Amino acid sequence: MKNDFEKDLGQIMNKEKEIPVTVRQAFDQSYESIRAKTKKKKVQFIWKRAAAAACALIATGVVLSNEHVMAGINGFLHFGDKGIEQAVNNGFTQEDHSTAADQNITITLDRHFSDHNKIGLYFKLSFEDASILKNVKAVSMDYRLKNGDGEYIDENIPDTKPLKGNNQYLSSSEHQNSLQDVKSGNIQYEVLATSNDGMLPDLKGAVVEVESVNVFYDKEKLKKINGSWDLQVTEKNKETSGKTVQYVMKDAVSNILVSKAEANPTSLNLIFSLNKVYEDENVIADHIKVIDEDGDEFASDGSFSMDRKKNKTIIYANLPFTSYNDSSKLTLVIEGIGEVELVKK
């Protein structure tokens, strides 16, 4: 008897149906396409330590207008990354001062840095009408970073706009407002983009194409200001600042096989394989570090990528040991798994 309409309707709407062959193929083809794209990127980001995200969030949430505090903030890219601090302290940043104005907002790309592992961009936004920033929580930008060859390296855009590149370079991209001077209408916006396989291309001739400025208020309200701001990236000192140091395994017999250990100005890019397939990334996250010849430790912040093939686990990671640290030998330690000695090539 059809005496319970609501029940019948619920059942018929949620009745499991066998997926027809054509649709099954569509699902499977989509999966294959995604797997192929992932392989192309060669990276599978696995785990990000909560502390790093928390650090970025705290920085984003801080609203500062006190002049004393402002004067104290003279650093660059406060992402809590010791490798970047080392690079900045050694003068690795480049000054740009590239400025564009539209929609009563002036955006300046003030400084940046880049090597094969990391890109940092430091913007200043100046609002003619500072009242827009009343009760602001955060400010961000929809932008695309295009290099001199026309390749899109980083695209921070919403799903209402199509991507122009194939998102092949970045493993992660972090954003923060290290300073919001609401009264004067000035905002700082910082970007840290990372490649876990250390394959970021040169930024010579690069342009940051800003398409929108997003002002976030309480209760998830957003004011999107569309415009066009093109900012040139300067790479004039690249030949002197792009120093790299390579390390190789001292003894090839180990359960850790290091295929790349390259120290760049911001970080040590490591690619190594383990003789076992690890399904649980937590066994590896937070357990990777290098120790230099003075006994100083440089631990992973938990960001890494993982690939599994032929009974091996391949790890791609950046550690905060830099080419400025100038050590002739290193010990790579994966706690609970093993260690291997590396010597300067």
Add this chain to the structure above:
Amino acid sequence: MGSLKDLVKKAKKGDGEAFVSLVKQYEDVLYRTASRLLRNDEDVADAVQDAIISAYEKLHTLKKNEYFNTWICKILINKCNSMLSKNKNLSVIHEHLLPEKRNDEYHKLELEDALNSLNEVYRLALILYYIVGLNVKEISEFLKEPEGTIKSRLSRAKTILRTTYYKSEGVMACEK
């Protein structure tokens, strides 16, 4: 297999396998949603494939990881709507079918058929409510229509189906 939030987190960082795991868990809902909106398997296949690839490319724009399922479903529904609007002439047959005026057409229909013949506006409301699992407020936000309108559509859809359904049973009973 990790939790939904963990998998989304991994997928956002470029882990394609995590993304595939997420979609696989939701295949049935995606298929049922598209098959209720579109008329043939080929269109359903196209919409599903477009939606999955599009979701993967735009995953970084998903703000709340816990809403992945709803988010990808919305992308799929938008793809379906886009296909329907391109093939407007194909769906016109039921677009203006007002059941109260055409009850005779339902007499021999089962609930499933009645559902498929329902006006798109009512059908979409039922799909979002029963298959996607959205509440009235969420449907209202998704369709950008007042909550009262959604409540009214759900109620009206059920009234139409209920009326048709029992009439159909009556006819069948008489036939026996």
